[in-house]
Each structure stands twice: as structure tokens, then as C-alpha cells.
Amino acid sequence: MSLLRLILRELKAIVSDKAIAVTLFGGVLFYAVLYPLPYLHQVPTEQALVVVDLDNTSLSRTLIRHADASPKIQVAAAAGSVGEAKAMIASGKFHGLLVIPSGFKRDLLLGKGATLSYGGDASYFLVYSALVEGLVSAGMDAAKSVQLLGLLSRGESFSGAALKLNPMHLNAVPAYNPSLGYIPYVVPGLFLLILHQTLLIGTGILGAGQWGRASADGGSDYWRQLSPLKLLCGRALAFALIYLMFGSFYLGWCYHWYGVTVQSSLMDMALFALPFLLSTLFAGIAVSTLFVRRDMPTQVMLLASMPVLFVSGFVWPLSLIPEPLVMVSKVIPAVPAIFGMLKLNQLGAGFSAVHTEWLLLWGLSLLYFVLAYIGLKWRLSRFTD
Structure with a gap:
């Protein structure tokens, strides 16, 4: 053959x-x-978030607006306690929670540290990482707002205060995965x-x-x-x-x-x-x-x-x-x-x-x-x- x-x-x-x-x-x-x-959608967006606001001040509401403005998060509901928020996540309709502690604004204005608690459903790694990334970004934005007010109250010009908060501008361009x-x-x-x-x-x-x-x-x-x-x-x-x-x-x-x-x-x-x-x-x-x-x-x-x-x-x-x-x-x-x-x-x-x-x-x-x-x-x- x-x-x-x-x-x-x-x-x-x-x-x-x-x-x-x-x-x-x-x-x-x-x-x-x-x-x-x-x-096919590449990156998870608009993940449903439950907020537990125990401070209920203008700063906490600003933080919530920053979180909702993130493309990765949608503030979908408010809960009165952490237990209630966990029950809502367990229902499958929500994927994460943000807990703003009592005295959040007061402690920041006094120069004390304030701890934000957030978490999500880690059963889906990409969903969880999107929630954490969005909440970290919102928390940093809120912290910079408070720092800016403090610098302005001490007589700093707006441009000088902004420069101290952002001494360098990072322009990150993904080289091998443009869509991330x-x-x-x-x-x-x-x-x-x-x-x-x-x-x-x-x-x-x-x-x-x-x-x-x-x-x-x-x-x-x-x-x-x-x-x-x-x-x-x-x-x-x-x-x-x-x-x-x-x-x-x-x-x-x-x-x-x-x-x-x-x-x-x-x-x-x-x-x-x-x-x-x-x-x-x-x-x-x-x-x-x-x-x-x-x-x-x-x-x-x-x-x-x-x-x-x-x-x-x-x-x-x-x-x-x-x-x-x-x-x-x-x-x-x-x-x-x-x-x-x-x-x-x-x-x-x-x-x-x-x-x-x-x-x-x-x-x-x-x-x-x-x-x-x-x-x-x-x-x-x-x-x-």
C-alpha cells in the first residue's frame, strides 16, 4: 500500500x-x-450593591454617590443592618455590600482613621474583583475629598492642594490586553x-x-x-x-x-x-x-x-x-x-x-x-x- x-x-x-x-x-x-x-462582555459591570449607612451624613451620601457612579457598581438597595444586607445577598439578587460606620464623617474631619467595610459574593471571582475594585476607587475618591477640604481650610490654594493630593498623573495603557x-x-x-x-x-x-x-x-x-x-x-x-x-x-x-x-x-x-x-x-x-x-x-x-x-x-x-x-x-x-x-x-x-x-x-x-x-x-x- x-x-x-x-x-x-x-x-x-x-x-x-x-x-x-x-x-x-x-x-x-x-x-x-x-x-x-x-x-463575551469581558469585564463585569453594574454589579448590584447593598449599602448599610450607619452614619447618614452628607459625606456618607457622597461616598454612596461615588460608588454608584463607578461603572463596575450599581447601588441597588439600602439595608438597616449588616445582617439584613447578608440576607439580601444570600437571595442572589445582590452581589456585594458596603458598610459605612457610625461617626464616619466626624472621625475623618478630626483626622482620625475610619474603616469602611465591604465585601461580595466570592463564588464568582470576576464579579467579586469588580466589586472590590469599584469600592476601593470610591473610598479613595471620598478620602481625597476630605483631605482637600482640610487643606483648603488651612489656607492652601485649590491648585496647590490638588497638586499635593495628586503629585503625579498615571496614564496606564495595557500593552497585551487592551480591554483588560x-x-x-x-x-x-x-x-x-x-x-x-x-x-x-x-x-x-x-x-x-x-x-x-x-x-x-x-x-x-x-x-x-x-x-x-x-x-x-x-x-x-x-x-x-x-x-x-x-x-x-x-x-x-x-x-x-x-x-x-x-x-x-x-x-x-x-x-x-x-x-x-x-x-x-x-x-x-x-x-x-x-x-x-x-x-x-x-x-x-x-x-x-x-x-x-x-x-x-x-x-x-x-x-x-x-x-x-x-x-x-x-x-x-x-x-x-x-x-x-x-x-x-x-x-x-x-x-x-x-x-x-x-x-x-x-x-x-x-x-x-x-x-x-x-x-x-x-x-x-x-x-x-
């Missing part, structure tokens, strides 16, 4: 297998919509992880199904007549053709659609993605030789997806992960691929900055190629008449 004919047979086996087709084509398209969907949203932050790494996991599952299902079926009925499938090297090359090329399309869809159209920052050239992206694709392909084929049940690759890869997500370092600080675990995780192709692609594509680093990750991926490609060859040779030898 020629290599071209083998590739066509492999593609037919992939497309005609419902489990593989749903995992590859359905999974990639489904996750492209599912994961970003809850965060969730999608440009997490989607680039997550899409690479989806490509990695679906490819491992697809190759695993195909291989495990073939080994299990041959063990059960002794059938003479086309792959039994091939050498391990030819089967390995044909299978890798068949999946590579499919994932070249998927990779272009994720790293091209999806990035553009979701407004993800792209600062790398097409040539650099393709050059870096090549060893990632090859190492994942060979790893999937190698792992497939360990199973004879079609359901096992999906279960194992789905269980491993969350640990891989965390050790990849883009949603959880690597400093909080044990160093031995970080070192071991580098044998997973997705980990150096995510590190390198984020530096190259989102942070605008030159290709020399990802040279270490690129060489590591080529090393993993060679390692998993050898393991895949050994695994296929072992599997084929078991079915030799």
Missing part, C-alpha cells in the same frame, strides 16, 4: 468513526464557542490546550479501537499488513492534515473574532506550531498503544486536562506549584507550547525568546516518535500470524 493510499484510508477511518468525528470536529467547534461565551478582559487573557492558552487534548483523544480512540477489535475477532484490517514505521507516518500525516485546518481556525479566525492580541508574524507562528503538532501527534499514537478499550483514552485525557491547565502557568502562578511538578510537566507538549506561543504571539517577543521551548518541542517530537514506533511494533507483533 502506497503512503498516499494509506493516508486516505486513515482519513476514512477517522471520519467514519462517530466517536472520533464528534471529538475532533464537534469538540473543536463546540469549545470554540463554549469557553469564551460566558465572558478575560478572553484575551485566557483564550490563547486554552485554545492550544483544546487542540492538544482533542488530538490525544482522537488518536487514542482510533488506536485503541483497532487493537481491541483485532484482539476480539482476529480480523485482517489494513493496518495489520503495514510496517510500524509506515503506519506511524501515515497516521501522523492524516491527523496532521486535519489539525492544520483546526490550528488555522483557532489561531487565525478565532483570535480575530474574539479580539485576541496577535503580535507575531504568520511565519513565526507556523514555525513554532510545527513541533507542537508533531510532538502531540506522536504522543497520542504512543499513548494509544496502551489501551484496547475505546472509552479509556477519553476518560484519561479528560481527567488530565485540569492538571495540565494549571501546570501550564497561564491561569495559576507557577511559583505556587511545586518545582518538581513543573519540571515533570515539561514532557507534556502543551506546556512548553503554551509558554512559547503566549510569549511569541501575545507578548510580542522575538523568535529567539522562545528558542528554548521550540527546541524542547522538537526533542519531545523525537522522544514520542521513538515511543510511538516501539508501541506500534509491539502491537503489530501481537497480531502477526
Whole structure:
């Protein structure tokens, strides 16, 4: 059988297998919509806030107006006590509370410290952070108003007092996430992880199904007549053709659609993605030789997806992960691929900055190629008449 004919047979086996087709084509398209969907608005705004005003003075009302003016907060209700406010938050209609203590204005005018208490529903991290950020900003604005009145009462000019309160003007411009949203932050790494996991599952299902079926009925499938090297090359090329399309869809159209920052050239992206694709392909084929049940690759890869997500370092600080675990995780192709692609594509680093990750991926490609060859040779030898 020629290599071209083998590739066509492999593609037919992939497309005609419902489990593989749903995992590859359905999974990639489904996750492209599912994961970003809850965060399309990027940053939470107008979160409902309950206010407990125990001071009831002009300054406390000014503070409440400042909080309501924040784009992140909407003062939706007032409560007479902290207990009542907690009950309102527990109902699910409100997400946070602000407690202004009794004597708030008096203590500030006397130069004493005043403590504002605020909190929110931490079940949703983005909602909670929006509430805290908005309330901190409102509290600082109120504090500056009191300080301004104090300076003016001591004879300071308005311009001089304003300069003392704001000695410098900070113009912060986000370089890599202009919207400061969730999608440009997490989607680039997550899409690479989806490509990695679906490819491992697809190759695993195909291989495990073939080994299990041959063990059960002794059938003479086309792959039994091939050498391990030819089967390995044909299978890798068949999946590579499919994932070249998927990779272009994720790293091209999806990035553009979701407004993800792209600062790398097409040539650099393709050059870096090549060893990632090859190492994942060979790893999937190698792992497939360990199973004879079609359901096992999906279960194992789905269980491993969350640990891989965390050790990849883009949603959880690597400093909080044990160093031995970080070192071991580098044998997973997705980990150096995510590190390198984020530096190259989102942070605008030159290709020399990802040279270490690129060489590591080529090393993993060679390692998993050898393991895949050994695994296929072992599997084929078991079915030799």
C-alpha cells in the first residue's frame, strides 16, 4: 500500500468513526464557542450593591454617590443592618455590600482613621474583583475629598492642594490586553490546550479501537499488513492534515473574532506550531498503544486536562506549584507550547525568546516518535500470524 493510499484510508477511518468525528470536529467547534461565551462582555459591570449607612451624613451620601457612579457598581438597595444586607445577598439578587460606620464623617474631619467595610459574593471571582475594585476607587475618591477640604481650610490654594493630593498623573495603557478582559487573557492558552487534548483523544480512540477489535475477532484490517514505521507516518500525516485546518481556525479566525492580541508574524507562528503538532501527534499514537478499550483514552485525557491547565502557568502562578511538578510537566507538549506561543504571539517577543521551548518541542517530537514506533511494533507483533 502506497503512503498516499494509506493516508486516505486513515482519513476514512477517522471520519467514519462517530466517536472520533464528534471529538475532533464537534469538540473543536463546540469549545470554540463554549469557553469564551460566558465572558463575551469581558469585564463585569453594574454589579448590584447593598449599602448599610450607619452614619447618614452628607459625606456618607457622597461616598454612596461615588460608588454608584463607578461603572463596575450599581447601588441597588439600602439595608438597616449588616445582617439584613447578608440576607439580601444570600437571595442572589445582590452581589456585594458596603458598610459605612457610625461617626464616619466626624472621625475623618478630626483626622482620625475610619474603616469602611465591604465585601461580595466570592463564588464568582470576576464579579467579586469588580466589586472590590469599584469600592476601593470610591473610598479613595471620598478620602481625597476630605483631605482637600482640610487643606483648603488651612489656607492652601485649590491648585496647590490638588497638586499635593495628586503629585503625579498615571496614564496606564495595557500593552497585551487592551480591554483588560478575560478572553484575551485566557483564550490563547486554552485554545492550544483544546487542540492538544482533542488530538490525544482522537488518536487514542482510533488506536485503541483497532487493537481491541483485532484482539476480539482476529480480523485482517489494513493496518495489520503495514510496517510500524509506515503506519506511524501515515497516521501522523492524516491527523496532521486535519489539525492544520483546526490550528488555522483557532489561531487565525478565532483570535480575530474574539479580539485576541496577535503580535507575531504568520511565519513565526507556523514555525513554532510545527513541533507542537508533531510532538502531540506522536504522543497520542504512543499513548494509544496502551489501551484496547475505546472509552479509556477519553476518560484519561479528560481527567488530565485540569492538571495540565494549571501546570501550564497561564491561569495559576507557577511559583505556587511545586518545582518538581513543573519540571515533570515539561514532557507534556502543551506546556512548553503554551509558554512559547503566549510569549511569541501575545507578548510580542522575538523568535529567539522562545528558542528554548521550540527546541524542547522538537526533542519531545523525537522522544514520542521513538515511543510511538516501539508501541506500534509491539502491537503489530501481537497480531502477526
